[in-house]
Amino acid sequence: MSELHQIAATRLGxxxxxxxxxxxxxxxxxxxxxxxxxxxxxxxxxxxxxxxSSAYRNLAVLEQAGVVHRITASGDFARFELxxxxxxxxxxxxxxSCGAVEDxxxxxxxxxxxxxxxxxxxxxxxxxxRQHRLDLIxxxxxxx
Amino acid sequence: MSELHQIAATRLGxxxxxxxxxxxxxxxxxxxxxxxxxxxxxxxxxxxxxxxSSAYRNLAVLEQAGVVHRITASGDFARFELxxxxxxxxxxxxxxSCGAVEDxxxxxxxxxxxxxxxxxxxxxxxxxxRQHRLDLIxxxxxxx
DNA sequence: CTTCCTGCAAAAGTTTTGCATTAAC
DNA sequence: GTTAATGCAAAACTTTTGCAGGAAG
Numbered sequence: 001m002s003e004l005h006q007i008a009a010t011r012l013g014x015x016x017x018x019x020x021x022x023x024x025x026x027x028x029x030x031x032x033x034x035x036x037x038x039x040x041x042x043x044x045x046x047x048x049x050x051x052x053s054s055a056y057r058n059l060a061v062l063e064q065a066g067v068v069h070r071i072t073a074s075g076d077f078a079r080f081e082l083x084x085x086x087x088x089x090x091x092x093x094x095x096x097s098c099g100a101v102e103d104x105x106x107x108x109x110x111x112x113x114x115x116x117x118x119x120x121x122x123x124x125x126x127x128x129x130r131q132h133r134l135d136l137i138x139x140x141x142x143x144x
Numbered sequence: 145m146s147e148l149h150q151i152a153a154t155r156l157g158x159x160x161x162x163x164x165x166x167x168x169x170x171x172x173x174x175x176x177x178x179x180x181x182x183x184x185x186x187x188x189x190x191x192x193x194x195x196x197s198s199a200y201r202n203l204a205v206l207e208q209a210g211v212v213h214r215i216t217a218s219g220d221f222a223r224f225e226l227x228x229x230x231x232x233x234x235x236x237x238x239x240x241s242c243g244a245v246e247d248x249x250x251x252x253x254x255x256x257x258x259x260x261x262x263x264x265x266x267x268x269x270x271x272x273x274r275q276h277r278l279d280l281i282x283x284x285x286x287x288x
Numbered sequence: 289c290t291t292c293c294t295g296c297a298a299a300a301g302t303t304t305t306g307c308a309t310t311a312a313c
Numbered sequence: 314g315t316t317a318a319t320g321c322a323a324a325a326c327t328t329t330t331g332c333a334g335g336a337a338g
Contacts, residue, residue: 018337020293039327051295056328058293072216077327093271104269110261117254118280125248126285127237133279136262141270162312164318183302195320200303202318221302 004031004086011065022050023058027067027082036071036079036092036101073135075099084131091133095140106134148175148230155209166194167202171211171226180215180223180236180245217279219243228275235277239284250278 008027009019029045030037037045039055059080062068069083073094079101084090089111093102106114114132122129152171153163173189174181181189183199203224206212213227217238223245228234233255237246250258258276266273 018293020337022294053296053329054294057330060329093266093269093273095271096274102269102271104265106261106265110257113254113257114278117250118278121248121250122237122280122282125237125246127239127246127280127282128284128288129237129280129282130240131281133277133281134258134262135277136266136271136273137275137277138266138271138273140272144272162317164312166319197304197321198319201305204304205318 004082007086008062008065008067011067012061015065017061017065020058022054023062025050026055026058026062030068030080030082033081035103036073036081038075038077038079040077042080071101073099073101092135093140094135094137095143096137097139097143100140100142102140104136148226151230152206152209152211155211156205159209161205161209164202166198167206169194170199170202170206174212174224174226177225179247180217180225182219182221182223184221186224215245217243217245236279237284238279238281239287240281241283241287244284244286246284248280 004027005019005024008023012019012023025046025048026042029042033041033045039052039059042055043050043052059068059070063070063080066083067086069081071079071081071092073079073092081087088105090103090105093104095101114134118132119129148171149163149168152167156163156167169190169192170186173186177185177189183196183203186199187194187196203212203214207214207224210227211230213225215223215225215236217223217236225231232249234247234249237248239245258278262276263273
């Protein structure tokens with residue numbers, strides 16, 4: 001059992017949820033995708049078929065457990081990816097033309113600056129910042 | 145006629161669209177709101193009633209014209225605000241508990257660092273970056 | 289054996305579209 | 314006078330929910 005699945009199982013257990021085949025399969029599919037994917041993509045991705053309702057329900061559970069993160073890049077469908085602490089902290093290149101989303105990582109120095117600045121601002125506003133989100137919107141290589 | 149409306153009229157004209165009362169009213173409502181608002185909020189905000197379908201259609205036109213920006217903060221409804229160059233470049237504090245969105249501006253030094261770093265990264269990936277988006281997700285003062 | 293996850297189908301809720309009328313150019 | 318925007322209602326589409334059957338603890 002890979003470390004990824006162990007962590008997932010632990011986090012589900014923490015909120016008294018089971019790590020079933022369907023949920024494991026979702027984690028596998030997300031891990032294989034390596035980038036945020038939509039539900040239709042998730043359904044077509046795997047080897048075994050999966051009910052759409054189960055995907056929605058289980059992704060909600062996995063999100064509550066902190067295993068999966070839901071992002072809403074402008075587009076028809078919401079997109080899902082593994083939680084940041086299961087991959088590595090990263091950001092998104094969002095193509096405003098085709099809706100594709102790519103990951104990128106920022107230099108550590110930038111991240112440090114960002115985190116500090118952002119925490120200061122939030123604190124001054126009585127806001128308890130849990131995470132930041134830095135996305136680039138533009139046009140990807142395929143669409144130019 | 146305020147400068148805001150002049151700019152809106154010009155940009156609509158550039159894509160051969162009219163600046164009608166309904167569209168002017170949307171710009172007014174967005175300007176009055178001062179923060180990203182949902183369509184139901186927009187409809188209830190104004191003095192005169194407005195058809196939901198007109199709101200959706202006109203916001204789409206205004207977005208194409210570059211007058212309005214659509215953000216999809218996780219929540220049921222999409223939110224709309226005036227384009228950044230009609231207000232001032234800013235970011236969002238998004239409450240993951242109640243879905244409220246607040247604006248904030250970052251220190252100029254941080255913005256410079258951010259813009260440069262972000263352009264470099266995008267360029268290296270063959271991505272034509274048009275704008276960046278920096279949001280803080282956390283819990284607002286009302287929800288703690 | 290009890291609890292809860294799964295899959296199917298139907299409902300709910302947000303956004304889009306057709307069509308006749310009205311307003312803008 | 315021609316072209317396009319408005320409002321109403323209905324359709325489309327994403328996401329959620331009820332329910333019966335089956336798997337997990």
